Amino acid sequence: MRPPRLKTARLLxxxxxxxxxAPHAExxxxxxxxxxxxxxxxxxxSFAGLATHAGHWALRGYGGWIVERREDGAFLGRVGLFHPEGWPGVEVGWKLARPAWGKxxxxxxxxxxxxxxxxxLDLPELISLIVADNANSQRVAQKLGEANTGPVETPFGTADRWLIRRPEGDAPWALRDAxxxxxxxxxxxxxxAMERFRDFSPPGWPVPDHTTDDEVEALKDPNYRCVVAEPGGVLAGHxxxxxxxxALSGPDDPDTAYLGQLYVEPAWWGSPLATKLMDIAIARAGADGFQRMHLVTPAAQGRARRFYERCGWRTVAxxxxxxxxxxxxxxYARDLDRVGG
Ligand SMILES: CC(C)(COP(=O)(O)OP(=O)(O)OC[C@H]1O[C@@H](n2cnc3c(N)ncnc32)[C@H](O)[C@@H]1OP(=O)(O)O)[C@@H](O)C(=O)NCCC(=O)NCCS
Incomplete structure (x- = not known):
């Protein structure tokens, strides 16, 4: 398995x-x-260490990432999940090159x-193993909301075990109006997302442009609704x-809502996020008095079509x-009388 990409405000x-x-060895x-x-x-x-983190994905289905600064592509270090045999839990760890510290x-x-x-992954808890004198790392753990549960024996010696538990219910999804x-x-x-349509688009297909101004204009429209999911500060979908x-296409029917975009980052494909976002759109459009919902998707987009069909959508033509x-x-269209598929 390949590490899925996660984009934060400043980092990739x-x-x-x-x-x-080379920068890892340096x-x-x-x-x-x-x-x-x-x-x-x-x-x-250093190479063996890096290879362990890279290979961890193949052996556990999750692992670490290289942290790159988005602004200039600079290599900053490593972060991520680590659970080799004999480890006292699934660890979240961090290691940055010195020029990247303090920011x-x-x-x-x-x-x-x-x-x-x-x-x-729906993990219930994570730990960080931090040796007692590592004040910088303790600060990071505190900023993340981890609590020190005391010393444990690890394959590399004694370290404090810092713990963080998954917040209840949907809280980690950080769902909110855009x-x-x-x-x-x-x-x-x-x-x-449109760029990915190249996988099934005709040769030379021009990716439709969609600018920030287009998005601002949409968000200013009082009838437009947009809900985002932002787990850990990453825009996972909307x-x-x-x-x-x-809408530009679809029926001219005042009782119908038009689903314009449902998008989930590949890092969350196979997770419940798409269904969660869909359920929110259906429930909220229903609560706003709409009777039906309509959407249009590329005919060759098999994955999305199977998803919509599982969720109770039917082709209209x-x-x-x-x-x-x-x-x-x-x-596709569906009635708004029930939530979910
Ligand atoms: C631990 C580490 C990842 C911190 O990363 P970071 O991005 O600097 O984190 P922050 O910017 O939040 O700084 C955390 C603390 O480090 C200290 N710090 C920051 N910059 C520093 C610098 N240039 N020199 C010394 N200490 C510094 C500060 O106490 C800071 O806390 P504050 O924000 O309350 O002042 C980094 O120091 C590191 O890679 N250390 C070596 C590897 C390591 O020990 N990894 C953890 C193993 S458990």
């Missing part, structure tokens, strides 16, 4: 790459940074990893709907050649 948590070997030679990690490491030992990057990256663990501040990220998420009479979209699309 991404997969391991060949070009990470950081492992820094005495100060290695003080609480068993001392400096040779390039050979709150470790808490930002670790919060994203923790949010993903609660929502995509605000104007979300416009740049929503526009980007939509463009990236759903939006509006009256069908205001055979696929049509959609000149506006540049590929065949298909329309």
């Amino acid at each position: 948590l991404r997969e391991f790459r060949p070009e990470d070997v 950081a492992a030679l820094d005495e100060e940074a290695q003080r609480f990690l068993g001392g400096v490491k040779t390039p050979y030992e 709150g990057y470790a808490p930002e990256a670790a919060a994203a990893a923790i949010g993903w663990a609660w929502t995509a 605000t104007l501040d979300d416009a740049p990220r929503l526009a980007l998420q939509l463009r990236e 759903v939006s709907w509006r009256p069908a009479v205001d 055979p696929p049509v050649d959609d000149a506006r979209f540049g590929m065949p699309t298909i329309a």
Whole structure:
């Protein structure tokens, strides 16, 4: 399994790459940074460590990420989940190269990893193993809301076991109405989603543009609804709907709402997020008095179509050649009398 990408305000948590070997080895030679990690490491030992974190995904289905600064692509270090044999629990850990310290990057990256663990993996708790003198790391643990449960024996010696439990119910999903501040990220998420349509689009298909201004305009419309999920500060997905009479396509029926976007980042594919967002749209549109909901999706988008059909949507007509979209699309509809599939 390949590490799924997570994007925070300033950071990208991404997969391991060949070009990470050198900066990882350089950081492992820094005495100060290695003080609480068993001392400096040779390039050979650093490589073995990096390979352990990369391979952890294959063996456990989760693991660590390289932390990259989005602004300039700089390598900052490593963060993520770790549970080798003999470890006293699933750990969330962090290790940044010294120039990256003191900017709150470790808490930002670790919060994203923790949010993903609660929502995509449904883990009930995480630990961090921190040696007693490592004040910087203790601060990170405190900022994340972890509590020190005292010393435990680990394969590398004695360390304090810091603990954090999954918040109850849907809290880790951080579901909320979108605000104007979300416009740049929503526009980007939509463009990236459209980019993925290339997998099944005709050759030379132009990706439709969707700018921040387009998104701002939509969010300012009092009839437009948009709900986002932001576990650990990562925009995991969003759903939006509006009256069908205001939409560019769909029926001209005042009792019908039009589902414009339902999008979930690949890191959450297979999780309950898509169903959660769909259920919110259905329940809220129903509460607003709409009788039916309508949507249009590319006819070749099998995964989305199977999802909609599982959730009780029915096709309303055979696929049509959609000149506006540049590929065949298909329309679905459903009544709003019940929630879920
Ligand atoms: C632990 C570590 C990841 C902290 O990351 P970070 O992104 O600097 O985290 P923060 O910016 O939130 O800083 C945490 C604390 O570190 C201290 N700190 C920050 N910058 C520092 C610097 N340049 N030099 C020394 N200490 C510094 C501060 O006490 C800070 O707490 P504060 O924000 O309340 O002042 C980083 O120090 C590190 O990689 N250390 C070496 C590896 C390690 O020990 N990993 C943890 C193993 S359990």
